[in-house]
Amino acid sequence: MPTPTATWIDGVRAEALPLPDRALAFGDGLFETLLLYHGDPLFTELHMQRLQRGLQVLVFPDCLATASEQLQVAAGAVRKLGWPWAALRLTISRGPGPRGYAPPVATKPRVIISASELSDDCQQMAAAATLSLATVRWPTQPALAGLKHLNRLEQVLAAAECRAAGTDEAVMLDQSGQVVSVVAGNLFLLHEERLQTPVLRDCGIAGTRRRLVIEQWATALGLPVQESTLSLQDLESADEVFYCNSLKGLRPVASFGQRHWSSHTVCQALFEQYQRGLP
Amino acid sequence: MPTPTATWIDGVRAEALPLPDRALAFGDGLFETLLLYHGDPLFTELHMQRLQRGLQVLVFPDCLATASEQLQVAAGAVRKLGWPWAALRLTISRGPGPRGYAPPVATKPRVIISASELSDDCQQMAAAATLSLATVRWPTQPALAGLKHLNRLEQVLAAAECRAAGTDEAVMLDQSGQVVSVVAGNLFLLHEERLQTPVLRDCGIAGTRRRLVIEQWATALGLPVQESTLSLQDLESADEVFYCNSLKGLRPVASFGQRHWSSHTVCQALFEQYQRGLP
Numbered sequence: 133m134p135t136p137t138a139t140w141i142d143g144v145r146a147e148a149l150p151l152p153d154r155a156l157a158f159g160d161g162l163f164e165t166l167l168l169y170h171g172d173p174l175f176t177e178l179h180m181q182r183l184q185r186g187l188q189v190l191v192f193p194d195c196l197a198t199a200s201e202q203l204q205v206a207a208g209a210v211r212k213l214g215w216p217w218a219a220l221r222l223t224i225s226r227g228p229g230p231r232g233y234a235p236p237v238a239t240k241p242r243v244i245i246s247a248s249e250l251s252d253d254c255q256q257m258a259a260a261a262t263l264s265l266a267t268v269r270w271p272t273q274p275a276l277a278g279l280k281h282l283n284r285l286e287q288v289l290a291a292a293e294c295r296a297a298g299t300d301e302a303v304m305l306d307q308s309g310q311v312v313s314v315v316a317g318n319l320f321l322l323h324e325e326r327l328q329t330p331v332l333r334d335c336g337i338a339g340t341r342r343r344l345v346i347e348q349w350a351t352a353l354g355l356p357v358q359e360s361t362l363s364l365q366d367l368e369s370a371d372e373v374f375y376c377n378s379l380k381g382l383r384p385v386a387s388f389g390q391r392h393w394s395s396h397t398v399c400q401a402l403f404e405q406y407q408r409g410l411p
Numbered sequence: 412m413p414t415p416t417a418t419w420i421d422g423v424r425a426e427a428l429p430l431p432d433r434a435l436a437f438g439d440g441l442f443e444t445l446l447l448y449h450g451d452p453l454f455t456e457l458h459m460q461r462l463q464r465g466l467q468v469l470v471f472p473d474c475l476a477t478a479s480e481q482l483q484v485a486a487g488a489v490r491k492l493g494w495p496w497a498a499l500r501l502t503i504s505r506g507p508g509p510r511g512y513a514p515p516v517a518t519k520p521r522v523i524i525s526a527s528e529l530s531d532d533c534q535q536m537a538a539a540a541t542l543s544l545a546t547v548r549w550p551t552q553p554a555l556a557g558l559k560h561l562n563r564l565e566q567v568l569a570a571a572e573c574r575a576a577g578t579d580e581a582v583m584l585d586q587s588g589q590v591v592s593v594v595a596g597n598l599f600l601l602h603e604e605r606l607q608t609p610v611l612r613d614c615g616i617a618g619t620r621r622r623l624v625i626e627q628w629a630t631a632l633g634l635p636v637q638e639s640t641l642s643l644q645d646l647e648s649a650d651e652v653f654y655c656n657s658l659k660g661l662r663p664v665a666s667f668g669q670r671h672w673s674s675h676t677v678c679q680a681l682f683e684q685y686q687r688g689l690p
Contacts, residue, residue: 135509139430148427149435151418152525156428157502158563159438183658190564191571219510223436230414231498231527233563234570246431273550276564283562284437284512285469285555288505291513292470296606307551315512326477400652 138209140197143202153242153287155225158233159282161241162186165378166203166249167254168218169411171211173203175378178340183224184242186279192226199224201277206245217250221284221381242267254379255410257403260386260396261375263314264297265364266290270335272307278338288314303367303388306335311362316343317375317383320357321367322398328366331359341376341406349405374399381406419524422481432521434504437512440520441465444657445482446533447497447526448690450490452511457619462503467637471505474520478503484542485524490536494680496529498658514563533658534689539665540654542593543576544584544643545569549614551586557617569594580654582601582646582667585614587661590641596654596662597621599636600646601677607645610638620655620685628684633676653678660685 139146154160160161165177173179184196203222210218223244229236252258276283286304294302294315301314312330313319318339321328327350332338350357367373372395373385382403384396418425433439443458452458463475482501489497502523508515531537547568555562567582572595573581580593591609592598597618598608605617611617629636645682646652652664661682663675 137431137510146430150424151523152416153428153435155565156432156435156504156523157442157500157561158567159561160564160567163436190568199485221436221510225435231416231525232502232570233566234574235567244430244435246510268554269552271550271555272550273565274586275547275568276550281564282436282438283564285439285510285560285562286438286552288433288439288514289469289554291511295513307553337620341624377675 133203136213136215138206138247139214140202140206142243143205149244150228151215153225154227154229154235155282156259160190160235161223161225161282161305162190162263163221163223163280163282166220166222168207168210168215169222169254170216171207172411173207173220174410175344176203178343181282182338182340185405186222186281189234189279190226190281192241193239195224195243195366199243202243202245202320206247210247215249217252217254218247219250220245220247223281250379251258254381255407258380258383260384260393261300262386264294264299264302265389266293266315267304269294269307270312272334274334277335278332280337287315309364311364311367312336314375317377317380319322319373319375320331320345321362321370322372323366323370327355327357327398328360328362330356332361339376340378340382344406345376345402347383347400352405353401372396372398415492415494415528417492417526419481419485420485421522423475428523429507431507432457432504433506433508433514434502439469439514439667440502440560440561441469442500442502442559445499446500446657447486447494447499448533449495450486451690452486453689454619454623455482457622457659461559461617461619466503468555468558469505469560471503471520472501472513472518474522478522481522481524485526489526494528496531496533498529499524499526506513529658532559532684533660537659537662539663539672540579541665542667543573543578543581544668545572545594546580547572548584548586549591551613553613556614557611559616566594584643588643590643590646591615593654596656596659598652598654599624600622600641600649601651602645602649604634606634606636606677607639607641608636609641618655619657620660622687624655624661624681628681631684632680651675652675
């Protein structure tokens with residue numbers, strides 16, 4: 133059975149995108165994936181802050197207030213639909229435009245929102261994940277690193293590899309072979325009571341939950357966190373590994389290839405911090 | 412007045428794209444821009460060869476025959492519309508799919524074709540172009556280099572810079588500062604009766620007209636061509652510079668910053684080779 137889904141374009145229920153559209157043509161836009169609990173979007177401010185940074189870098193006209201309003205409209209509709217947990221994808225496209233790469237002089241961005249019911253109880257920590265290694269690597273692009281823009285082919289290809297490998301997630305490296313992330317989440321390694329997470333200077337997405345771990349949850353537990361250049365050896369020698377994203381919160385890692393982890397103590401403790409922020 | 416345009420999805424005239432669509436969500440797809448003369452697509456085989464390579468790399472089901480058929484349908488319609496010259500954009504999206512990066516197990520690619528009338532007489536060589544330098548650089552991604560996929564944010568940003576600079580085109584560099592291309596075209600430099608063009612190992616698009624210059628037109632003139640790593644100094648010290656793309660064929664370069672070129676002899680001779688291939 134397909135997942136129940138509802139879509140809005142510029143605040144109106146829609147089933148099709150008017151053409152032309154630059155997000156379709158060039159990936160010219162940004163997105164956010166928000167977790168909704170009974171129609172309430174969680175950690176909205178962090179999502180909007182990342183979106184705002186992206187709008188600035190891509191030189192979009194300011195449409196953050198409009199996007200926020202339309203998010204509330206869609207969230208209200210999800211509330212009425214009675215979905216306990218939902219994933220809401222908020223996409224901002226640069227909108228229509230004439231042929232060619234150059235953005236139109238008078239840009240009218242479009243807000244495309246799609247909400248899907250989730251079957252999981254997102255208040256519970258997911259079972260520990262198995263990881264494989266994706267052969268496709270992140271591109272080197274410091275100008276766009278950290279942003280959640282619409283150019284996501286590497287993650288698409290890595291997700292296909294992950295499925296073929298039969299694991300829950302796949303580790304993605306940068307062009308020099310350093311560890312960056314999993315396909316849909318930021319990685320954290322525990323080494324001697326210290327957390328480390330890959331620095332996102334040249335690639336990767338700066339996740340909202342990554343930010344919460346660094347700025348709030350680890351601090352609450354008295355755990356130091358460092359953004360570092362991390363190798364596969366660092367990953368394999370870690371005492372504990374977990375990843376985070378907006379839908380799962382934090383998820384412990386059970387294995388990466390032949391390496392297995394049975395302790396998920398720190399992830400569990402951080403998940404309890406996360407749970408406190410849930411409604 | 413907006414350019415007359417017509418759009419087809421899966422062979423049927425359309426004005427909107429059914430949602431969800433993975434080209435919109437992730438830039439999960441490929442495209443080609445073909446030049447049509449009275450409804451006849453030019454150099455179709457080269458476009459289809461690049462498309463086929465892209466379909467393989469992105470692990471799409473083989474849909475080349477379908478795309479070719481739909482190209483013919485659209486081209487036939489353009490013929491009836493009576494447009495002397497037209498640009499036809501053929502986009503292949505991975506099509507619909509559930510939430511998340513992983514491609515659907517049963518992928519049904521979509522063929523989206525959009526044709527626009529061109530006001531230029533494409534049988535004539537365009538006036539020599541002025542070039543500026545874009546600050547945004549190509550991402551390093553050998554796995555996708557050469558392909559015309561839908562992740563094109565860098566060219567969008569470079570095109571915006573180019574407009575702000577007031578030039579016809581902008582030079583784009585790779586992450587190490589070597590010359591790769593202009594925003595919408597491949598560059599060629601003449602040094603002492605030899606042509607050089609940037610090697611596209613880590614980034615850039617392997618243009619159909621670039622291939623024709625290398626494999627046919629330069630040979631016809633007895634000019635050696637080399638794919639090389641090329642610096643800004645190599646560009647500035649060139650005896651002659653031109654770029655090529657599917658709509659302009661070859662276009663001479665008049666200036667890059669303070670450097671001016673008045674001789675376009677080789678570009679002119681190559682353009683005559685190109686003209687012979689036109690109907």
